[in-house]
Amino acid sequence: MSNDAVIDVHGLIKSFGTTRALDGLDLVVERGETHGFLGPNGAGKTTTLRVLLGMLRADAGSATLLGGDPWTDGVALHSRLAYVPGDVSLWPSLTGGETIDVLGRLRGRVDAARRDRLVNAFALDPSVKVSAYSKGNKQKVALVAALAADVELYVFDEPTDGLDPLMSEVFRDEVAALRAAGRTILLSSHVLAEVDAVCDRISIVRAGRIVESGLLADLRHLQRMSVVAVTSHELHGLEDVTGLHDVSYVDRTLRCTVEPAGLADLLTHLTAAGIVSLESRPPTLEEMFLRYYDQAGA
Amino acid sequence: MSATTAPTRLALLTLPAPASSFAGTSTLLRLALRRDRVRIPVWALFAALLTMSVATSWDRLYPTAEDRLGLAASLAADPTLSAILGPLFDPLTTGGLTAWRSGAGMLLTLGLVVSFLVVRHSRADEVEGRGDLILGGPVGHAAPLAAALLSAAALLGLFAVVCAVLLTAVGAGLVGSIAFAFTQALAALVFAAVAGVTAQMARTSRGANGLAGLVVGAAFLITSTGNGQEGGSPLQWLTPFGWAQQTRAYADERWWLLGLSLLVAVGIALVALHIAARRDVGDGLIAQRTGRRTAASWITGPVTLAWRLGRTSLVVWAIAFAVLGAVEGSMLNTSVDLVAKNPGLADVLRKLAGGTTSLEDAFLVTMTGLFGLVAAGYGISTVLRLRSEEEDGRAELLLSGSQTRTSWLMGHGSVALIGSTILLAVGGLSLGAVFGAPGGDVVGQAWRALLATLLSAPAVWLVVAVPLALIGVLPRLAAVVAWVVLVWCVLAGYFGVILGLPDWLTQTSPFGHVPLWPAVPMRWTPVLLLTAATVALLAVALTGLRRRDVPR
Numbered sequence: 146m147s148n149d150a151v152i153d154v155h156g157l158i159k160s161f162g163t164t165r166a167l168d169g170l171d172l173v174v175e176r177g178e179t180h181g182f183l184g185p186n187g188a189g190k191t192t193t194l195r196v197l198l199g200m201l202r203a204d205a206g207s208a209t210l211l212g213g214d215p216w217t218d219g220v221a222l223h224s225r226l227a228y229v230p231g232d233v234s235l236w237p238s239l240t241g242g243e244t245i246d247v248l249g250r251l252r253g254r255v256d257a258a259r260r261d262r263l264v265n266a267f268a269l270d271p272s273v274k275v276s277a278y279s280k281g282n283k284q285k286v287a288l289v290a291a292l293a294a295d296v297e298l299y300v301f302d303e304p305t306d307g308l309d310p311l312m313s314e315v316f317r318d319e320v321a322a323l324r325a326a327g328r329t330i331l332l333s334s335h336v337l338a339e340v341d342a343v344c345d346r347i348s349i350v351r352a353g354r355i356v357e358s359g360l361l362a363d364l365r366h367l368q369r370m371s372v373v374a375v376t377s378h379e380l381h382g383l384e385d386v387t388g389l390h391d392v393s394y395v396d397r398t399l400r401c402t403v404e405p406a407g408l409a410d411l412l413t414h415l416t417a418a419g420i421v422s423l424e425s426r427p428p429t430l431e432e433m434f435l436r437y438y439d440q441a442g443a
Numbered sequence: 444m445s446a447t448t449a450p451t452r453l454a455l456l457t458l459p460a461p462a463s464s465f466a467g468t469s470t471l472l473r474l475a476l477r478r479d480r481v482r483i484p485v486w487a488l489f490a491a492l493l494t495m496s497v498a499t500s501w502d503r504l505y506p507t508a509e510d511r512l513g514l515a516a517s518l519a520a521d522p523t524l525s526a527i528l529g530p531l532f533d534p535l536t537t538g539g540l541t542a543w544r545s546g547a548g549m550l551l552t553l554g555l556v557v558s559f560l561v562v563r564h565s566r567a568d569e570v571e572g573r574g575d576l577i578l579g580g581p582v583g584h585a586a587p588l589a590a591a592l593l594s595a596a597a598l599l600g601l602f603a604v605v606c607a608v609l610l611t612a613v614g615a616g617l618v619g620s621i622a623f624a625f626t627q628a629l630a631a632l633v634f635a636a637v638a639g640v641t642a643q644m645a646r647t648s649r650g651a652n653g654l655a656g657l658v659v660g661a662a663f664l665i666t667s668t669g670n671g672q673e674g675g676s677p678l679q680w681l682t683p684f685g686w687a688q689q690t691r692a693y694a695d696e697r698w699w700l701l702g703l704s705l706l707v708a709v710g711i712a713l714v715a716l717h718i719a720a721r722r723d724v725g726d727g728l729i730a731q732r733t734g735r736r737t738a739a740s741w742i743t744g745p746v747t748l749a750w751r752l753g754r755t756s757l758v759v760w761a762i763a764f765a766v767l768g769a770v771e772g773s774m775l776n777t778s779v780d781l782v783a784k785n786p787g788l789a790d791v792l793r794k795l796a797g798g799t800t801s802l803e804d805a806f807l808v809t810m811t812g813l814f815g816l817v818a819a820g821y822g823i824s825t826v827l828r829l830r831s832e833e834e835d836g837r838a839e840l841l842l843s844g845s846q847t848r849t850s851w852l853m854g855h856g857s858v859a860l861i862g863s864t865i866l867l868a869v870g871g872l873s874l875g876a877v878f879g880a881p882g883g884d885v886v887g888q889a890w891r892a893l894l895a896t897l898l899s900a901p902a903v904w905l906v907v908a909v910p911l912a913l914i915g916v917l918p919r920l921a922a923v924v925a926w927v928v929l930v931w932c933v934l935a936g937y938f939g940v941i942l943g944l945p946d947w948l949t950q951t952s953p954f955g956h957v958p959l960w961p962a963v964p965m966r967w968t969p970v971l972l973l974t975a976a977t978v979a980l981l982a983v984a985l986t987g988l989r990r991r992d993v994p995r
Binding site (some may be wrong): 185195198199200201204216217218219221222223224226227228229230232233234236238239246247248250251252253287300349355 | 457461462463464466467470474477478571572573575576577578579580582583584611673698717723724730732733
């Protein structure tokens with residue numbers, strides 16, 4: 146593994162009573178990458194983050210965060226990262242602005258200009274008491290507090306939960322800006338469009354283990370493409386093409402998905418039959434995700 | 444939790460703590476003081492002012508040295524009062540009398556206040572998920588608890604300084620006032636530290652508060668039992684209540700006992716911080732149990748659900764009432780014997796109880812009065828579950844189903860009203876049974892005490908109906924007003940005479956109208972009026988709730 150890994154986790158195991166939440170989980174996040182951490186509810190995403198933040202002590206395995214041990218050096222490491230927990234709960238009697246400042250001061254410094262810019266960007270009224278905020282506004286408070294920090298690593302657990310599409314977009318823009326500035330971001334989510342939009346690399350977790358990890362682009366290449374083609378002549382010999390799935394051929398219109406290995410062969414057949422039109426689309430993250438779960442579940 | 448994980452859990456505590464476990468404490472302390480900028484000064488000033496008003500009452504109640512020596516003599520003969528209030532070391536000075544009269548009650552109050560304060564800023568934050576937000580920053584795992592303990596110390600420090608100044612100002616003597624105020628504060632600090640430990644044990648703030656309250660109550664009972672024995676007992680020295688009393692403020696102070704309280708408080712606090720620095724966030728030393736996979740078939744709606752939710756709490760309170768009743772019953776036995784030998788005190792007590800001729804009955808009605816106040820406290824806290832259900836959004840979950848608002852209100856309402864009545868019955872039966880045991884009349888005395896105790900039920904219902912009615916019409920005021928009403932009932936009932944409050948004022952407490960049967964002949968009018976007032980408040984609650992927004 147690279148020495149420049151910001152997060153380096155190997156064989157992590159954590160049990161709560163008889164429930165094994167993490168079952169030999171590996172996760173590597175390189176410096177400067179925006180890493181999507183995917184998985185359904187209960188797969189172990191939040192537990193992994195809480196081990197990485199030194200809130201839980203792993204039963205076995207190793208976890209390195211920014212080159213240190215998250216449990217023993219937690220405090221020093223945390224001044225180099227910002228975290229938005231999945232289940233944001235704030236102090237009802239404080240205003241949103243007070244909360245942002247308190248959280249910033251815990252970090253030691255508040256960049257007022259950066260904070261004010263974010264408060265505006267997220268259209269947050271900081272003078273309102275937290276008890277009067279909606280779920281989305283509470284989420285904004287936590288996001289502004291984290292994004293206002295100038296740190297090496299940003300960890301977000303379901304960050305756009307409760308945000309409207311407009312605000313989710315603002316969040317994506319902010320993440321893009323952090324990425325452009327060379328910051329490292331770990332984004333745990335099950336909003337796949339969001340991960341698709343901002344992440345370079347993803348890891349998919351299932352039942353406490355990583356089932357797939359890699360560059361989003363590479364993973365896509367390993368996956369089936371969706372193809373829709375119209376031919377001028379009748380198409381023959383499709384059964385000879387390997388890795389063809391979900392085939393329907395009606396009125397000289399072919400709809401199917403094809404594995405990368407079969408793509409060239411399919412194109413040869415299509416060309417022979419005379420291509421009138423051809424659309425091909427790489428798989429959406431959603432399709433990939435569902436496929437991993439179907440495979441793993443089967 | 445399986446058996447194999449228990450040793451691991453404890454073994455973790457022997458590991459070294461992470462580096463800088465206390466980082467961020469000062470910011471968190473400021474946050475705690477900001478959140479409680481009203482709560483902390485109000486409690487500190489309330490406690491100090493109450494002590495001062497007790498101090499100003501002696502020149503009026505017992506102006507001469509003869510009066511005061513008479514009081515001391517009658518006390519010597521009454522183990523019940525000495526047990527509850529502690530020994531009276533100097534009956535001649537204002538300070539000596541004040542320290543005796545308000546010491547135990549004040550420590551009980553302060554002990555609970557700071558215990559709940561510590562839990563509020565440690566475990567409660569963690570349960571609500573705010574812990575993640577804080578500990579995700581550069582903050583040590585022990586810092587939230589350290590800040591919680593320091594804010595409790597701040598409250599107690601403020602109380603001690605103000606109390607010492609006020610007592611000195613009303614002529615209680617500087618040195619004694621300092622000794623009294625600070626010994627109370629330091630003894631209460633021990634309970635704050637204990638709450639720090641219970642917050643590491645329980646996974647819920649309710650559990651941590653309950654355990655801490657249990658320790659405060661048990662400490663009070665242990666010292667009371669010691670105080671109640673002739674010639675004293677080692678039990679007097681076992682708890683912070685004893686240390687505070689034995690400091691002998693205003694009467695040749697034992698200053699080293701202040702040091703003992705401080706030492707024990709710091710020691711226990713260090714244990715709590717040691718655990719906090721090492722355990723998983725969200726975890727507790729008491730293992731989490733798993734529960735049923737499906738709901739019991741009797742839980743069919745909001746009413747039965749409320750009983751399911753309130754079950755554990757009611758059982759715990761019932762056990763507490765049984766213990767309290769047994770302690771009171773055994774005190775009653777000793778008292779009746781001894782007071783019979785002291786005609787002067789016997790007279791006073793008969794007058795207090797409304798001119799009865801039977802000493803037993805006079806004691807019985809004095810003691811059963813306490814049950815009513817405590818049961819009302821249970822009832823209020825149960826009714827206020829409605830408010831937390833509303834504020835946390837659980838009410839919407841229930842009301843969005845095919846449930847009426849009436850059934851939602853009457854769920855927790857019925858637990859509060861019926862539950863508090865059950866508590867009265869348990870306390871009365873236990874008191875009577877223990878009292879009757881030596882004379883061989885268990886059933887007869889249990890029956891009498893049960894009826895005497897149940898006579899305060901209508902007053903309890905009325906106090907409990909106050910927050911119910913407010914939840915109907917002014918929900919945001921429900922909690923504050925309910926607790927103020929209860930505190931008022933305690934003040935009117937127990938401090939009314941000593942504070943020189945006029946009768947018409949003390950009679951505003953529903954408990955002032957409870958028939959003192961069997962000490963005096965039964966009167967049904969107040970019972971019926973209190974019950975009617977309760978029904979009226981319930982009607983207000985139900986009509987109001989149907990008309991207002993939920994949640995509000």
